[in-house]
Amino acid sequence: MSQRASLERRKFFADPLMVTVILLLVVFLALFILYPLGMLMADSVYSPSSYTVYTVRETPEEVQAFFEIQGEQVRQLSISHRPVTEVPSVEGLSVIEELGVTASTTYMAGVLHEGLSDTAVAVYQKDKGLLSLQSFPHIFGDYTFRRAFTNTLWLGLITGLGSTLLGLLFAYVDTYVRVRNRVLKKLFDIVSMLPVVSPPFVLSLSMILLFGKSGLITRKILGIYDSDVYGLSGIAIVQIMTFFPVCYLMLKGLLKNIDPSMEEASRDMGASRWTVFRTVTLPLMLPGLGNAFLVTFIESVADFANPMLIGGSYDTLATTIYLRITGGTYDTQGAAAMAVVLLSLTVFLFLVQKYYLEAKTAATLTGKASRMRMPITEKSVTRPLTILCFMVSVFVILMYVAIPFGSLFKLWGRDYSLSFRWYEALIKQDGFKAFKDSFVLSLIASPITALLSMIISYLVVKKRFVGRGFIEFVSILAMAVPGTVLGVGYIRGFANGVFRTGFLQGIYGTGAILVIVFVVRSLPVGTRSGISALRQIHPSIEESAYDLGAGSGKVFMSVTLPLIKDSFFSGLVTTFVRSITAISAIILLVTPRYLLITTRINEFAEKGSYGIACAYATILIIIVYASILLMNLFIKYFGTSRQVREANANVG
Amino acid sequence: MSAKKGIKLEHISKIYEDPKTKKPFYAVKDVSIDIAPGAFVTLLGPSGCGKTTTLRMIAGFESPDEGEIYLGGEAINALTPNKRDTAMVFQSYALFPHYNVFDNVAYGLKLRKLSKDEIHKKVMDILDLVEMGGMESRMTNQLSGGQQQRVALARALVVEPGVLLFDEPLSNLDAKLRVTMRTEIRRIQQKLGITAVYVTHDQSEAMSLSDDIIIMNKGVIAQMGTPENIYYHPDSEFVADFIGEANFLPAQVKSTDNGVSAVKIHSHEVQVNNPSGIKPGTDCQLLLRPEAGVIGPKGDLPCKVTLSVFMGAYQYYQVMVGDTLVKINDNCPINKHVFKAGDEAFLSFGADCVHLLTKENLSSV
Known part of the structure; x- marks a missing residue:
């Protein structure tokens, strides 16, 4: 080892606090992100043990009957009838045939052994374990899976395209087109931001209320009695409305970076507005559009709540996985294999997006606009675009307004008189408990996530150590993991303890695991914001504290954290909001001990009790927007971003 | 100040990897320096000559690949920056933007767990010394560049370090202020008799401040000596050309x-x-x-x-x-x-x- 390496190592270990923190982080990330996903991978290619059953009974049916007499379910053992090729002599038994039994749990092995002691059924363990890819051909041969897979891709494609186009429209109008009417401009602003923090279900619920069989618009106004919102078109509309603001924000940033002189040069040489857009603006935006498309594609594919509620018979991978586990079959291995397929899809797209398209976007649009852009004023351009935006805006506003009204109308579709009966019903049916549980769990998760993501960002940006790459990669990768996949991973990983040893089995089914899921789900968002905030801070500010005698813990608490408290606080609120509106992973892990707002909305909406669902959703919307308002106020009055900016101006 | 210390670098080398060719090269090669307590020594050289790397190795931010560094006779290679008796004044000032002037200067003293009264007295004294008395409750963004650099200097001085390190502290100031500030730095250093190592690429700064100048080029020491000696008797064409x-x-x-x-x-x-x-x-x-x-x-x-x-x-x-x-x-x-x-x-x-x-x-x- 070189002198430098040994010195760096000694300096590193001279800081026990940092070493401990790094160690704990690595364990946390490995245990709660990598391990469950790893278990899914292992499950889908590995059959833990396979048994050969020697039996006196004639047929597999008889074996099965025998176990059923014992009061055990043998359903999940796929028993295949095999001809006898080689019969080992088993004392005291007249062996008639060999049955290959693949059991997926040690529990079943125990049952089989019990069977041996009682009766004349002999069981031998053939292999310790079996590596095979058999579950993949198995699920690929499965019709429901194949349909769910193509459904998911179609939905992702439509949602991705739709959101990108709608996002581009709003971004283009915002940066290129003169909208005279102040109110209209403000309206577009609000509408393009509103759904960013909208709880799941909300748009699906209002879609059903407005356009469903007894929908306000379809039935009451248009008189259509057999309107069907369930299915592809319903999910796609709802998802586009939910995700287009993400594209809007991404594309707006890019459009602002385009130097107007390029477009003016093209104009000057005789191009029409449309030709300019087609030959200059659009080609420059292409990687950015691809980026926006992939981001929404991933979001759409990972989405659980909307397909669940409004999908009808249009099952996607996320819902199919959920049904595999909660439905009668409890086919966790099949679900695991599907989860691996879904995970591979999102991770692959995520890697393409992150490492290829993002770099390409940065390469084409690096420059800053040299000056202000003259907005387009021609009526032939502004009119149609403004009208289009206005129609979308009205639609989105309508969707949000429908929810509180849904909770206040006596019976949607029949009796449109106002009453508080749904709120009364909500309170009567454990409403307080649901709010308390959701609140408490989210409130526990918030500070943990915010602090953790700030620590991770600090280590990743400011420190050099072995494992830094691991910490950064895993905490950002978690962004690409669909909630449903994480849920299945936790079931497979923790239901019988870590590596089925029983270790940590205690947390399964408790509030602790729900909090951990909240933390893991919000960690990438907080970390990303922390990293970009920390990159704004000149390294010498921390170095000077270090040099004056502060250890790394002291530097973090007295210098780093105060300087990124905006990011910390927004991490706090974002985690709270994301947790209180979370559904996809939670719904697989929640036990009757905890009632959560989102699972309650799901329950009531599935039962068709839209009134109570709306009441829950209305309160949830109020909570979410109040939290965000609070955050903005805090940052406005106590924020540090101004100080940091000015400190950086000195650095030059 | 009681604790001024000498600094000795013995055959210090630092190897970096060229980001393009991936080949290792010596950023600093076999540098040996002996600085007496209370001396003001400048590391002077073109950018990329290894002067800042040398300074950062003394502070402890970088670890040398070869050689040993002694501070007041004690080998400090394995010590982290916070355990070293050095204080650095940074090019970017590196003031804490969330603290006011007083708290910035008091930061190091608080870490040393001094009593409140003691901290107050020391901070006020040092602010007077750098002619910033009466500004202690200002936020750093209300100060001019020169004032910020005075605060940064006060913050480093107040902990009474064995060695004061300067990393091109004046390069962000305008030309006129630079001349004033370097006179100030020299005045304060002489008054306190503190050992100082100063990194710069500005030869007039080096000339006007230093007892001794160390000229570095491509990671090695080209020449060391008094400003007069280096100017009139350069050992090499490089030194002759670089100075004057x-x-x-x-x-x-x-x-x-x-x-x-x-x-x-x-x-x-x-x-x-x-x-x-x-x-x-x-x-x-x-x-x-x-x-x-x-x-x-x-x-x-x-x-x-x-x-x-x-x-x-x-x-x-x-x-x-x-x-x-x-x-x-x-x-x-x-x-x-x-x-x-x-x-x-x-x-x-x-x-x-x-x-x-x-x-x-x-x-x-």
């Missing part, structure tokens, strides 16, 4: 008598001091500073004027001596005959105003 301006005339030593040699330049003989005793017959370069030469109607070396510009304080000439271009600043032109381009003239200089460099000196760095 220099003309080089090809010369051959003919004979030496009592430390003065007769050297031949373009078939003319001149008398030159030869303190290092370069042997007759050796080819060398004669270093002539522009201000050491005079252009006149009579003199040592005939030359042809190719450019003549009035600069106020001096007349700037470019003349050809044989086939060598020489630049001369002839002072106080008002009293002299001024030559025009195309004129024939003579270049002269005092025997003690020039310096001989042998070929080995030229190739050594």
Whole structure:
């Protein structure tokens, strides 16, 4: 080892606090992100043990009957009838045939052994374990899976395209087109931001209320009695409305970076507005559009709540996985294999997006606009675009307004008189408990996530150590993991303890695991914001504290954290909001001990009790927007971003 | 201040990897320095010469690949920056933007767990010393660049470090303020008698501040010595060129008598001091500073004027001596005959105003 390496190592270990923190982080990330996903991978290619059953009974049916007499379910053992090729002599038994039994749990092995002691059924363990890819051909041969897979891709494609186009429209109008009417401009602003923090279900619920069989618009106004919102078109509309603001924000940033002189040069040489857009603006935006498309594609594919509620018979991978586990079959291995397929899809797209398209976007649009852009004023351009935006805006506003009204109308579709009966019903049916549980769990998760993501960002940006790459990669990768996949991973990983040893089995089914899921789900968002905030801070500010005698813990608490408290606080609120509106992973892990707002909305909406669902959703919307308002106020009055900016101006 | 300490670097090397070629190279190579307690030493060199890396190794932010660093006789290689008795003043000031002036200066004292009264007294005293008294409750963004650098200096001084480190502290200030601040820094350092290591690429800063200058180039020490010594007796063409301006005339030593040699330049003989005793017959370069030469109607070396510009304080000439271009600043032109381009003239200089460099000196760095 070189002198430098040994010195760096000694300096590193001279800081026990940092070493401990790094160690704990690595364990946390490995245990709660990598391990469950790893278990899914292992499950889908590995059959833990396979048994050969020697039996006196004639047929597999008889074996099965025998176990059923014992009061055990043998359903999940796929028993295949095999001809006898080689019969080992088993004392005291007249062996008639060999049955290959693949059991997926040690529990079943125990049952089989019990069977041996009682009766004349002999069981031998053939292999310790079996590596095979058999579950993949198995699920690929499965019709429901194949349909769910193509459904998911179609939905992702439509949602991705739709959101990108709608996002581009709003971004283009915002940066290129003169909208005279102040109110209209403000309206577009609000509408393009509103759904960013909208709880799941909300748009699906209002879609059903407005356009469903007894929908306000379809039935009451248009008189259509057999309107069907369930299915592809319903999910796609709802998802586009939910995700287009993400594209809007991404594309707006890019459009602002385009130097107007390029477009003016093209104009000057005789191009029409449309030709300019087609030959200059659009080609420059292409990687950015691809980026926006992939981001929404991933979001759409990972989405659980909307397909669940409004999908009808249009099952996607996320819902199919959920049904595999909660439905009668409890086919966790099949679900695991599907989860691996879904995970591979999102991770692959995520890697393409992150490492290829993002770099390409940065390469084409690096420059800053040299000056202000003259907005387009021609009526032939502004009119149609403004009208289009206005129609979308009205639609989105309508969707949000429908929810509180849904909770206040006596019976949607029949009796449109106002009453508080749904709120009364909500309170009567454990409403307080649901709010308390959701609140408490989210409130526990918030500070943990915010602090953790700030620590991770600090280590990743400011420190050099072995494992830094691991910490950064895993905490950002978690962004690409669909909630449903994480849920299945936790079931497979923790239901019988870590590596089925029983270790940590205690947390399964408790509030602790729900909090951990909240933390893991919000960690990438907080970390990303922390990293970009920390990159704004000149390294010498921390170095000077270090040099004056502060250890790394002291530097973090007295210098780093105060300087990124905006990011910390927004991490706090974002985690709270994301947790209180979370559904996809939670719904697989929640036990009757905890009632959560989102699972309650799901329950009531599935039962068709839209009134109570709306009441829950209305309160949830109020909570979410109040939290965000609070955050903005805090940052406005106590924020540090101004100080940091000015400190950086000195650095030059 | 009681705790001033000496610093010793023994055969320090630092290897970096070239980001493009992935090949390792020496950013700092076999650097040995011995700095006495209370001395003000400057590391001077072009960007990329390893001066900042050396400073950061003393502070502990970087670890040397070879060699040992001693602070006050104690080996400190394995100590982290917070355990070293050093305090650094940064180029970017690095003030804590969320603290006011007082809290910035008090930061190091609080870490040392001093009593409130003690901290208050020390901070106020040091702020007076850097002439920032009365500004202690300002936020750092309400200060000018010069004031911020005074606060940064106070913050480093107040912890009474064994060694004060400066990493190009004045390069973000405008030219005028830079001159004021360097006088201030020297005044305070002398008053406190503190040991200081100062990194800069500005030679006038180095000249005006230092007891000793260490010139670095490509990771190695090119020369160390007092400012006068380095200016008048550079060891190499690099040092001669880097400090001040220099003309080089090809010369051959003919004979030496009592430390003065007769050297031949373009078939003319001149008398030159030869303190290092370069042997007759050796080819060398004669270093002539522009201000050491005079252009006149009579003199040592005939030359042809190719450019003549009035600069106020001096007349700037470019003349050809044989086939060598020489630049001369002839002072106080008002009293002299001024030559025009195309004129024939003579270049002269005092025997003690020039310096001989042998070929080995030229190739050594």
